[in-house]
Amino acid sequence: MKKNNSYLLDLIKSQKDNFSLDQSFYTNKSIFEMDLKTFFFNQWVFVGHISRIKNKGDYFLFSIGEESIIIIRENEDKINAFYNVCRHRGSHICLEEEGRVRKFVCPYHAWNYDLSGKLLKARMMDDNFKPKNWSLKKCNCIVFEGLIFINLSENASDFQNFINPIEDFIKLHGLGKAKIAARKIYPTKGNWKLTLDNFHECYHCQPSHPEYCHVHSKDYIQAYGAGSNTGPESKEFNKKLETWNKKVKKMGYLTGEFSEKKFSKFFRSAERTPFSNGKLSETKSGKPASILMGDFNEFDGGYTTIGPSPFNSIIMTNDFATLFTFIPKSPTETEVELMWLVNERAVEGIDYDINEITWMWDETTKADKRIIENNQKGVLSSKYEPGPLSKMEIGLDKLKKWYLKHLELKITK
Numbered sequence: 001m002k003k004n005n006s007y008l009l010d011l012i013k014s015q016k017d018n019f020s021l022d023q024s025f026y027t028n029k030s031i032f033e034m035d036l037k038t039f040f041f042n043q044w045v046f047v048g049h050i051s052r053i054k055n056k057g058d059y060f061l062f063s064i065g066e067e068s069i070i071i072i073r074e075n076e077d078k079i080n081a082f083y084n085v086c087r088h089r090g091s092h093i094c095l096e097e098e099g100r101v102r103k104f105v106c107p108y109h110a111w112n113y114d115l116s117g118k119l120l121k122a123r124m125m126d127d128n129f130k131p132k133n134w135s136l137k138k139c140n141c142i143v144f145e146g147l148i149f150i151n152l153s154e155n156a157s158d159f160q161n162f163i164n165p166i167e168d169f170i171k172l173h174g175l176g177k178a179k180i181a182a183r184k185i186y187p188t189k190g191n192w193k194l195t196l197d198n199f200h201e202c203y204h205c206q207p208s209h210p211e212y213c214h215v216h217s218k219d220y221i222q223a224y225g226a227g228s229n230t231g232p233e234s235k236e237f238n239k240k241l242e243t244w245n246k247k248v249k250k251m252g253y254l255t256g257e258f259s260e261k262k263f264s265k266f267f268r269s270a271e272r273t274p275f276s277n278g279k280l281s282e283t284k285s286g287k288p289a290s291i292l293m294g295d296f297n298e299f300d301g302g303y304t305t306i307g308p309s310p311f312n313s314i315i316m317t318n319d320f321a322t323l324f325t326f327i328p329k330s331p332t333e334t335e336v337e338l339m340w341l342v343n344e345r346a347v348e349g350i351d352y353d354i355n356e357i358t359w360m361w362d363e364t365t366k367a368d369k370r371i372i373e374n375n376q377k378g379v380l381s382s383k384y385e386p387g388p389l390s391k392m393e394i395g396l397d398k399l400k401k402w403y404l405k406h407l408e409l410k411i412t413k
Contacts, residue, residue, distance in 0.1 A: 005411045008034075012408050018397055019386040026191040026379045032331040035192070036065045038410045039403070040328060041152040042265070043309040044162050047071065047325060048148045049339060050079065051179040052098075057115060060098040062150070064327060069139050070094050071148055072101075074115040081141035081150050082117050087134040104136070146176040146341075147323075162266060162308075165258045169270040169306050172254050173316045174294025178341040181290075181320070181348065182358050186336040186365050190372035192328035193403070194379065195336065196310055198372050199326075200395035202226045208371055211363045214284065217276035222392065227305060228257045228271045230395030244274035248300050267402050269307040281317040283356050290319040290342045290352035310399065315361070319343075320352070322361045332376055338365060 008031065015021060025031055047062040048071055059072035061084060068084035070093070084092050091108040094101075103120065104113040112121035117136035122129065140151040142159045147170075149159070163170075188195055198204065202225025205212055213221065219237035224230070245255045257271030279286030280299045288299060296318045306314040313324040320342050327335040340357050348354065378384060389397055 009408065009411050012404050012411075015400075015404060016386065018389045020197070020389065020396075021193065021400060022386060023379055023384050026194055026376065027331050029331050032191075032328070033065075034407070034410070036328060038407060040064060040311060042157075043311060044142070044149045044151045044157070044159060045309055045311045045325065046147040046149045046323070049175070049178070049180055049323070049341060050143060050146045050148065051341075051344070052183075053079065055100065057100045057102055058098075059094060059101065061094060061096075064152070067152060068092060068094075069150060069152075070104075071141070071150075072115060079141065079143050079148060080115070080117065081139040081148075082136040083139055085137060086111055087119065087136065088122065093136075145170050145174075146178055157265060162268075166268055166270045166306050166308060168254055169258070169272070169304055170314065172295050173304065173318075173321055174343070175321060175341060177344050178293060178321065179344045179346075180339050181342045181346075181352065182338075182340045182354050184338050184358075184362065184365075186338070186369050187329075188334045188336055188369045188372050189332060190334055190376040191332055191379075192326060192334045194375050195326055195334040195368075195372050196399060197396045198368055198375070199313065199324075200226050200230065200399050201393040202231060203390050203392035204371065208367055209364050211284075211360045215275075215279070215282055215286070215360055220273065220276065224271070224273055225392075226395040227269050227307065228259055230398075231392040240274055240276065244301065248272075248302060251298070251300055253295065253300050253302070263402070263405060265406070267307070267310050267399065270305070272302050272304050275301050275303055281319055282315070282322075282360055284359055288319045289317075289356040290346050292318055293320070293341075293343045320357050332380075334372075336365060336369070338362070 011022060011024060048060060052060060053073040056073055056075055059070055062069045062071060070082045070084050072080050074080050084094055086093050086106040086108065088106065088109055088111050091106055093104050093106050095107060111119065113136055114120055117138060119131040119134045122131060140156045142149050144163060202221050205221050205225055219234040222231050223234040223237050248255050255272050259269045260267065280301055281288045283289045299318045304316040311326045315322045320340060323339040323341065325337045327337065329335055338361060342352050346352050
């Protein structure tokens with residue numbers, strides 16, 4: 001075992017149960033780089049929605065670590081993902097964050113590739129040069145219900161095995177027949193684990209998120225605010241949930257929840273829960289903000305929350321969806337990207353109002369950005385030491401244990 005790995009293994013074993021992590025986990029460059037290889041590069045992560053690249057040749061770039069990935073529509077039925085690396089001498093090919101091309105042309109020596117990645121033209125090469133051997137390198141890419149998932153592993157896990165327990169929760173909302181109504185990026189000066197820690201607990205929701213607390217009941221926030229079993233049980237909310245489940249089953253819609261029962265390479269969750277006080281959507285008024293999506297023929301007053309991986313969250317009402325992608329950028333920087341989806345038939349200004357749809361999570365994510373950045377500043381202090389977690393930070397502790405076990409397995413295998 002390398003010396004640095006021996007040190008890290010000792011550090012992992014020294015972490016206390018039900019406490020936050022030591023400072024190095026939030027600041028150290030070597031640990032950050034290992035995090036990318038161990039976690040982000042080995043997960044199926046959705047990085048966009050098909051409506052962002054509607055036409056042949058439309059593309060956008062996704063960047064993580066030193067990798068730049070081109071996500072491009074080859075034709076009506078095919079979306080590809082390629083490493084943004086020319087096979088000649090390695091130059092980036094696409095330089096703009098998004099655009100439309102008829103073919104790829106490297107800006108360095110003008111090697112040409114078609115939209116399937118096949119090399120079309122390379123000037124003045126030897127007679128024995130075989131273009132078929134020099135196609136662009138592919139990145140694992142699967143489109144599921146309109147969501148574009150990528151996996152940077154050389155040995156990617158089976159996608160169906162990954163998606164299976166959360167599949168029905170996603171399909172219910174018809175994201176494959178949706179479109180992006182709004183998209184925003186929140187650059188956050190905080191380590192990715194601090195960012196995710198914040199998202200996996202609702203201990204901070206009452207003091208920090210008046211908008212969230214306006215929409216969601218106190219009982220829901222206590223028991224389900226960061227997902228099922230992430231806080232103390234609420235008997236009051238359990239009664240509401242039981243009653244709502246019976247009603248929704250009669251309506252013919254999905255109910256229930258999923259969480260990992262044992263240690264897994266995945267960190268997935270899903271649940272359907274009711275709004276309180278007659279609310280039908282995640283808006284300031286509680287009234288619908290758009291037309292129904294997916295399988296819904298009428299509003300059931302429900303709320304679907306899904307965690308496909310630590311780096312994604314999907315939060316859906318009957319009429320719109322809010323999608324999160326958490327992108328680690330450096331030991332102390334994370335990019336939080338939000339997309340709001342509506343029915344592809346919905347017309348802005350007639351069927352939906354952007355401000356109504358984005359209001360709660362835009363305000364909440366701006367507050368989270370401030371909270372996380374203040375947290376990171378404190379963690380950088382010489383006086384920082386891990387503190388004890390509360391009864392409402394169970395989700396955070398689950399994520400921490402999963403993270404540490406995977407990191408230990410990576411080091412010792």
